[in-house]
Amino acid sequence: MAALARTYRLGEDDDLGIVAGNRICGELSTIAALIATVSIISGWPAIAADILLSERKSGYQFLARETRAMQDDDTANPGMLWVLDGEALWNRKVGKANKSCADCHNDASTSMKGVAARYPAFNEAANRPIDLEQRINICRTDQQNATPLLFESNEMLALAGFVGRQSRGMPIAVSDDERTKPFIQAGRAMFGRRQGQLNLSCAQCHDDNWGAKLAGVSVPQGHPTGYPLYRLEWQAMGSLQRRLRNCLIGMRAQAYTFGAPEYVNLELFLMWRARGMAIETPAVRP
Amino acid sequence: MTRDAHSPTRRGFLDITARFAGGLGLLLTVAPGAGRATPASMQSAMKKIVGEATLAKGKVKLELPPLVENGNSVTMVVSVESPMTIEDHVKSIHVLNEKNPQPNVIGVHLGPRAGRATVSTRIRLADSQKIIAIAEMSDGSFWSDEAEVVVTLAACVEVL
Amino acid sequence: MARILINVPPKAKRGDVIEIKTLISHDMESGYRPDNVGKTIPRDIISLFVATYNGAEIFRAELHPAIAANPFLSFTTIATESGRIDFKWTGDNEFLATETALIAVE
Numbered sequence: 001m002a003a004l005a006r007t008y009r010l011g012e013d014d015d016l017g018i019v020a021g022n023r024i025c026g027e028l029s030t031i032a033a034l035i036a037t038v039s040i041i042s043g044w045p046a047i048a049a050d051i052l053l054s055e056r057k058s059g060y061q062f063l064a065r066e067t068r069a070m071q072d073d074d075t076a077n078p079g080m081l082w083v084l085d086g087e088a089l090w091n092r093k094v095g096k097a098n099k100s101c102a103d104c105h106n107d108a109s110t111s112m113k114g115v116a117a118r119y120p121a122f123n124e125a126a127n128r129p130i131d132l133e134q135r136i137n138i139c140r141t142d143q144q145n146a147t148p149l150l151f152e153s154n155e156m157l158a159l160a161g162f163v164g165r166q167s168r169g170m171p172i173a174v175s176d177d178e179r180t181k182p183f184i185q186a187g188r189a190m191f192g193r194r195q196g197q198l199n200l201s202c203a204q205c206h207d208d209n210w211g212a213k214l215a216g217v218s219v220p221q222g223h224p225t226g227y228p229l230y231r232l233e234w235q236a237m238g239s240l241q242r243r244l245r246n247c248l249i250g251m252r253a254q255a256y257t258f259g260a261p262e263y264v265n266l267e268l269f270l271m272w273r274a275r276g277m278a279i280e281t282p283a284v285r286p
Numbered sequence: 287m288t289r290d291a292h293s294p295t296r297r298g299f300l301d302i303t304a305r306f307a308g309g310l311g312l313l314l315t316v317a318p319g320a321g322r323a324t325p326a327s328m329q330s331a332m333k334k335i336v337g338e339a340t341l342a343k344g345k346v347k348l349e350l351p352p353l354v355e356n357g358n359s360v361t362m363v364v365s366v367e368s369p370m371t372i373e374d375h376v377k378s379i380h381v382l383n384e385k386n387p388q389p390n391v392i393g394v395h396l397g398p399r400a401g402r403a404t405v406s407t408r409i410r411l412a413d414s415q416k417i418i419a420i421a422e423m424s425d426g427s428f429w430s431d432e433a434e435v436v437v438t439l440a441a442c443v444e445v446l
Numbered sequence: 447m448a449r450i451l452i453n454v455p456p457k458a459k460r461g462d463v464i465e466i467k468t469l470i471s472h473d474m475e476s477g478y479r480p481d482n483v484g485k486t487i488p489r490d491i492i493s494l495f496v497a498t499y500n501g502a503e504i505f506r507a508e509l510h511p512a513i514a515a516n517p518f519l520s521f522t523t524i525a526t527e528s529g530r531i532d533f534k535w536t537g538d539n540e541f542l543a544t545e546t547a548l549i550a551v552e
Contacts, residue, residue, distance in 0.1 A: 064351055065351070066351055066355075066360075067361075070361070075452075075453035075469065076453075076467055076469060076518055076520075078469065078518070080469075081451060081469065081516060215439060216354075216355075217355055217438065232355065232356035233356055233358060235358050235359065235515035236515070286355040358514060359515070383512060386511075387476070387511070388510060388511060390508075390510045390512070391512040391513070392507060394506070394507045394508075394521075395505070395506040395507070397503075397504070399504045399526070400521065400523055401463030401464075401522050402522045404521070405507075405519070405521050406518075406519070406521075407507075407513060407517065407519050408517070409513060409514055410476070410511070410513070411512075
């Protein structure tokens with residue numbers, strides 16, 4: 001019990017080579033200790049209970065009034081700057097094939113409607129689910145004969161944002177069949193597993209303690225309804241994987257490289273967990 | 287909320303948050319040697335705008351959220367009561383702060399063509415602090431409003 | 447690539463007070479941030495925004511590092527006549543961006 005309740009402090013037993021100092025969530029470590037202690041005392045298992053489907057709330061509902069207004073107005077939403085760029089990229093001929101996305105897919109508002117809502121999706125060639133960014137790169141290399149876009153590059157975020165925007169308002173609908181089930185399970189296992197120096201699982205905050213405050217901001221339920229989104233903390237557009245990476249680093253857990261299968265499994269699980277909720281891309285979050 | 291033995295003896299929960307949860311927050315990680323605004327530098331910036339005239343309270347409405355979600359981008363609306371006619375209008379609006387590295391935030395120049403004296407933008411706030419909006423009227427008078435804002439930071443930041 | 451979003455009503459009645467919203471992509475590097483090896487990243491901001499209506503200035507703003515990245519500015523003007531509203535942003539490192547919106551006033 002003492003081992004689980006101990007708070008890991010900056011600089012103590014820090015053999016991960018991560019820069020110590022005022023960069024990690026000090027508050028989170030205290031809350032982690034609290035959660036860990038309460039869990040043991042009350043005999044709760046480490047696995048948290050799913051949020052009831054009817055109780056699910058998008059991160060939008062935890063936003064301050066001003067931040068909501070930013071998301072609601074397409075002429076004031078900074079994410080739209082990337083979406084506009086994405087529209088230009090959609091029409092630009094690239095690669096040895098000298099083709100644009102539009103050459104095959106024509107008007108995105110028709111051809112891309114609903115696409116982002118069902119990603120990550122199973123890909124035959126990869127024999128596993130892939131996310132939207134990976135799918136865009138398959139088009140880049142296989143159809144346009146162009147170099148793949150770097151994950152988190154402005155072009156990738158712009159295209160993913162533009163495609164995501166075409167699904168705005170539509171319900172998330174990732175496939176839950178024999179092929180995708182094992183990967184959803186893998187994502188779920190990661191979601192429920194304690195990890196990192198803070199020994200926290202995603203579920204402990206986002207299933208058990210959503211709505212509580214962490215340093216002045218509400219803990220959301222963690223539904224990826226609006227990605228890629230403009231995060232005030234980044235002052236830029238970013239992907240779900242970037243946000244997951246922030247969480248993992250904040251928990252002092254191992255962060256993966258962008259495009260890692262662990263991220264895609266978790267993305268798939270999170271989208272499945274958010275099934276039926278409306279896409280908001282490009283969202284704005286703190 | 288337990289404080290660890292190494293926490294500084296500064297007032298308030300929020301100061302501890304500011305110290306622990308620094309990181310990518312724009313103005314929190316101030317480079318060594320950089321200046322820091324103080325209530326005194328805000329006063330001297332005010333003097334530069336107002337000169338010897340009196341600064342009255344009123345006519346100006348400064349809207350900022352009392353608790354800011356993220357100091358990197360805070361929506362601010364400043365509006366001034368004025369008929370905005372050629373004879374009686376707002377010439378300029380200046381916004382100042384007391385804890386960012388510099389006291390000036392924005393200076394806006396209007397005129398009778400504005401119709402209304404309302405301006406909205408998004409600002410950065412490095413810390414919980416007081417913000418002042420000063421309006422200069424066409425008759426040379428100065429009016430102001432102020433707001434106290436509490437700024438917290440993202441709990442989990444990414445390492446560069 | 448400076449991406450700009452402008453919202454000006456395409457049509458208005460003479461004498462109406464219209465709201466203009468502008469959004470431009472720019473990091474607004476404050477000049478106070480250290481990079482990952484501790485060196486201060488030099489200041490690089492938009493410092494001036496001017497709007498003119500058929501050539502006459504209707505709004506001017508001096509921006510400082512305290513303005514958030516991807517600066518958003520919203521202001522009003524009286525719809526006086528049909529024509530163009532021009533927007534100009536200038537700043538450090540010879541930054542210059544312009545945009546135009548047309549308005550029909552009856």
